[in-house]
Amino acid sequence: MNGPEHAIVVEDLVRTFKSFMSGSPEKVAVGGISFEVKKGEIFGILGPNGAGKTTTIKMLSGLLTPTSGKAMVLGMDVSDEKSVRSLRRRINIVAGGERGLYYRLSGRQNLEFFSDLYGIPKKEQKTLINGLLELVDLADAAEVKVENYSRGMKQRIHIARALINSPEILYLDEPTIGLDPEISRGIRGLVRKLSDGGATVILTTHYMFEAEELCDHMIIVSHGKVVGRGTVIEIKDSIADVSCIKVVTEADPAVAVAALRAEGLEAGVDALLNGRFVTKFAARKGDDALGSYEGLFAPFRVKSIGIEEPTLEDAYLTLVGGDAE
Amino acid sequence: MNHRAVVAGFKQQKIQFFSDPQWIIPSLVSPFLFTMVMLFLYGDDVDGPIVLQAVLGGGVLGMWANTLFASSFTISYDRMNGTLESIMVAPSSIYSILIGRSLWSTAIGLVNAVVVFVIAEVMFDADLTLANPVLFFVMLILTLFSLASVGMLIATAFIRTRMGRVLSTIAEYPIYVLSGALVPITVLPEGLRVFSYVLAPAWGIDAVKRAAIDGCESMFGVSMAVDVALLLALSSLLLAVAYVVTRRVERRMLETGSATRY
Ligand SMILES: Nc1ncnc2c1ncn2[C@@H]1O[C@H](COP(=O)(O)OP(=O)(O)OP(=O)(O)O)[C@@H](O)[C@H]1O
Numbered sequence A: 001m002n003g004p005e006h007a008i009v010v011e012d013l014v015r016t017f018k019s020f021m022s023g024s025p026e027k028v029a030v031g032g033i034s035f036e037v038k039k040g041e042i043f044g045i046l047g048p049n050g051a052g053k054t055t056t057i058k059m060l061s062g063l064l065t066p067t068s069g070k071a072m073v074l075g076m077d078v079s080d081e082k083s084v085r086s087l088r089r090r091i092n093i094v095a096g097g098e099r100g101l102y103y104r105l106s107g108r109q110n111l112e113f114f115s116d117l118y119g120i121p122k123k124e125q126k127t128l129i130n131g132l133l134e135l136v137d138l139a140d141a142a143e144v145k146v147e148n149y150s151r152g153m154k155q156r157i158h159i160a161r162a163l164i165n166s167p168e169i170l171y172l173d174e175p176t177i178g179l180d181p182e183i184s185r186g187i188r189g190l191v192r193k194l195s196d197g198g199a200t201v202i203l204t205t206h207y208m209f210e211a212e213e214l215c216d217h218m219i220i221v222s223h224g225k226v227v228g229r230g231t232v233i234e235i236k237d238s239i240a241d242v243s244c245i246k247v248v249t250e251a252d253p254a255v256a257v258a259a260l261r262a263e264g265l266e267a268g269v270d271a272l273l274n275g276r277f278v279t280k281f282a283a284r285k286g287d288d289a290l291g292s293y294e295g296l297f298a299p300f301r302v303k304s305i306g307i308e309e310p311t312l313e314d315a316y317l318t319l320v321g322g323d324a325e
Numbered sequence B: 001m002n003h004r005a006v007v008a009g010f011k012q013q014k015i016q017f018f019s020d021p022q023w024i025i026p027s028l029v030s031p032f033l034f035t036m037v038m039l040f041l042y043g044d045d046v047d048g049p050i051v052l053q054a055v056l057g058g059g060v061l062g063m064w065a066n067t068l069f070a071s072s073f074t075i076s077y078d079r080m081n082g083t084l085e086s087i088m089v090a091p092s093s094i095y096s097i098l099i100g101r102s103l104w105s106t107a108i109g110l111v112n113a114v115v116v117f118v119i120a121e122v123m124f125d126a127d128l129t130l131a132n133p134v135l136f137f138v139m140l141i142l143t144l145f146s147l148a149s150v151g152m153l154i155a156t157a158f159i160r161t162r163m164g165r166v167l168s169t170i171a172e173y174p175i176y177v178l179s180g181a182l183v184p185i186t187v188l189p190e191g192l193r194v195f196s197y198v199l200a201p202a203w204g205i206d207a208v209k210r211a212a213i214d215g216c217e218s219m220f221g222v223s224m225a226v227d228v229a230l231l232l233a234l235s236s237l238l239l240a241v242a243y244v245v246t247r248r249v250e251r252r253m254l255e256t257g258s259a260t261r262y
């Protein structure tokens, strides 16, 4: 399974941190995860805040030594200092949102600085940097200091910085967080382009549609463990024994929702502008779904009730919520 | 070491230096004030070796202040900016980048020394004839090199802490005294002088003073050749220690994940 077709093979990877309070047990950020990433694919790591996504990609980029377990990246062991040194030439990472750039340097000066660190030959440097500035659509702002950049521009120059060594693997930690829809779409387009160009991309995100649109395969992590994996379709199918029921009522069905939650079902209510209430919940298949629930909601004047195809978000919430840890 | 990273560090420090006015305080204002105070203290007697001594002291202080100021903050700045991780993920070692940045600060130290001289000449009309200008210049460059090596050690020792500025401010005045920049170290108690012996720039300052002032005695009671030999040996030692410290600190940061915390 560690064949040449794999860019990354992770086996039972663990990372713990010393607790901030002395005496209390170590914090388990990543608690034994395993997965593989094929060369050239876009691979998603999804999970709630604190699930261990960032910790995982830091270990895979040689910025954090694993506590135990094994991770081979491009055939090199990330626990080995020598391998990590040669790995650095072949990978790069965009993490940290707005931070991670020299504010008093212009976009171009930042790229020059980092291209020097990667030992890019002087005669290629200019062409490379101009190309990257074009790619991220910052050619016009190249001479402007980064402190004057908007958030979207900072994120794009970050990506250009991470492409300076033409990495075979690019790690992107929440690349579109806090960006407007148009810029985000541009960045997704860029990710696709890089992937088409042969790069392997590992991406963490909180946005389901982003994962759905981009990722060939993904894992869903929660509390440092993998709780779901596969393609989007496989992940949706993995909760196929669950039906998502949508009920529209005229009155607030708080009592019914409380009853559902008492049964251990994930249920959420949205109040609509037109005064109606939409309740969504996941019910086990086969328990004569609609019939029994129609009665429960009847006191709140049901306008409609039906079964919906699960979305990735439904699957995500079921998998993450169902993790008892 | 990687010369591209050294050059990158140098250029980056230069750009930041010019775009951030806070450097004016250590680089220009404090040596200026120091020299003024010294010259006023000596009052009418603005001539002869004492004045030259005062001016040299001011120049050396400027170089020290600049080294301490720049090197104690250099990595804290990266940590604050989030760039520490970006440079750690790159293949060059932090050591090479720091060498480049130190070289810039050292070059600015030279500008400091010149500024102090010019101020003394122009504003106080002091007689600053150097006994041996060529030797003086060579010794000044060597002293700057030794200052850079101290700067490197300070910079690497402070990679993991956020308190670099604070600690260097605390260390600032003792270092001035111990290096013989303010007063000849012969006036210090024996026990304290030991610290002067390991401060590489103290030997350089000794040599600089003697090259500038006719008949000036060595504060260590050694020949100039010994000054130079010890300066070179101690500076190389400091650089080697800084190298080992950087490597260890880099490894520790990968183990603890502390590169990102601010
Ligand atoms: N350097 C550290 N020291 C101590 N604890 C840490 C450190 N880094 C991460 N943790 C802890 O490990 C857990 C996982 O953190 P991580 O940043 O990997 O989560 P994440 O999935 O990226 O979350 P988010 O979506 O909020 O970015 C968290 O509980 C966090 O507090």
Ligand SMILES: [Mg+2]
Residues within 6 Å of the ligand: A053, A054, A055, A173
């Ligand atoms: Mg994160």
